[in-house]
Amino acid sequence: MFLLIFNCSWVAAAEPELQGETAALIDAKTGRLLYGKDAHKRMYPASTTKVLTALVALERANLSDVVTVGPNAINSGGTRIWLPEGEQLTLEELLFALMLNSANDAGVAIAEHVAGSVESFAQISNLAAKKIGAVDTHFTNPHGMPEENHYSTAYDLALIGRKAMENEDFRRIVSTVHHEIPRSDPEAQKYLFNHNKLLWSTVYGYKGATGLKTGYTSQAGQCIIASAKRDDRELIAVVLRTEGVNLWSDAAKLLDYGFDNYENQQLIEKDKVMTSLPVIYGKENVKLVAGEDYIYTFTRENPEDLQISFDVPESTLAPVDKGEVLGAIVISKGQEEIARINLMSDHQVDRDYLAIIKSALYWVLPIVLLLLWLKWRIGVALRRRRRLARRKKYEEASRYNDIDTY
Structure with missing residues (x-):
């Protein structure tokens, strides 16, 4: 077993004081929860729902799809760009309307295009969320208008935001400040402006902001999923049910806290040789490489010790395929296992038939020699027995001859 210990001792930092009812902060690269305030409490998510709506649409349809607006979009309620039945826009333009202007009617049009109905789209979205x-x-609609069974948590929304930001088209859309879409009616709204002031406001703007989405209903209060990037780190902050300017200050406090008091270190490098393994009947030992990068977000609050060990067998049997999983790197904190990374063979190892023959001879030759020795000993014993029998017969014959002569 191979063991490394990483010890990081930094000065403790005070947690941010937030006005929002619930909040969460995660590192986008590692997914580690850096701060939580009732992070798993079920809340109305308002228009932050649209992050998952956009992600599902991007995964199941093409940006160039022409969407024909159905009769239900106009009745969505809340913020809209007043899409009439029959109007046609590309999916990309509808996503801009959804994420910048927070258009609920665009959400309904997208849902019906992707899944045929709002209800079917909600089922797909819920499966995507669980994944x-x-x-x-649990979502019942694509836009976040309040319904009893439409809920999420600050932590879940952070996970959804993290996943969505892995999609480059999504990232491009939510970081756009303003956009113009074509409309068949020259009087219809075509200029879209991003509601996320962290991206553009000289008063509330945040340096390095990259997205994501705001929301508001009277039941949900002010809500936000905010993201920002500094150097090679990106954070996802969520605040639910806050008021007024606290929306921006709470998000900024969370992001500052994460950037100032945590840092990432790469502990495991993908494809790096970590150890080797004997291969029985193989021409050589096989080198084992890490199957993926592993980066850990270290807290500055308290010293942290991480142990890295190998979970591998004593040997393996030839042949070995390149990329075959033969063990694991185990990363632990105390008695808690926090990660397991596959160890894979970095090349193919074929059978060594000469080694097989040698091995066979190693086990078979002594047996053969023993059998030959036993055969020789039995032969010696039989020959001795025959000689004794002949001698006995000769002695008996001699004794009879002596009697007759007398």
Whole structure:
């Protein structure tokens, strides 16, 4: 077993004081929860719902798709760009309307285009949320208008935001400050302006802001999923049910806290040789490489010790394929296992038939020699027995001859 210990001792930092009812902050690269305030409490998510709507649409349809607006979009309520039945826009233009202007009617048009109905789209969205790890999320619509069974948590929304920002088209859309879409009616709204002031405001703007989405209903209060990047680190902050300018100050406090008091270190490098493994009947030992990068977000609050060990067998049997999983790198903190990374063969190892023959001879030759020795000993014993029998017969014959002569 191979063991490394990483010890990081930094000065403790005070947690941010927030006005929002619930909040969460995660590192986008590692997914580690850096701060939580009732982060798993179920809340109305308002228009932050649209982050998952956009992600599902991007994964299941093409930006160039022409979407024909159905009769239900106009009845969505809340913020709209007043899409009439029959109007046609590309999916990309509808996503700009959804994410910048927070248009609920665009959400309904997208949902019906992707899944045929709002209800079917909600089912797809809920499955997508569970796959991401957002297990306390259940959506009934694509836009976030309040319904009893439409809920999420600050932590789940952070996970959804993290996943969405992995999509380059999504990232491009939510970082856009203003955009113009074509409309068939020259009087219809075509100029879109991003509601996320962190991206553009000289008063509330945040340096390095990259997205994501604001929201508001009277039941949900002011909500935001905010993201920002400094150097090679990106953070996702969520604040739910806050008021007024606290929306921006709470998000900024969370992001400052994460950038100032945490840092990432790469502990494991993908494809780096970590150890080797004997290959029985193989021409050589096989080198084992890490199957992926592993980066850990170290807290500055308290010293942290991480142990890295190898979980590998004593040997393996030839042949070995390149990329075959033969063990694991185990990363632990105390008694808690926090990560397991595959160890894979970095090249193919064929059978060594000469080694197989040698091995066979190693085990078979002594047996053969023993059998030959036993055969020789039995032969010696039989020959001795025959000689004794002949001698006995000769002696008996001699004794009879002596009697007759007398």
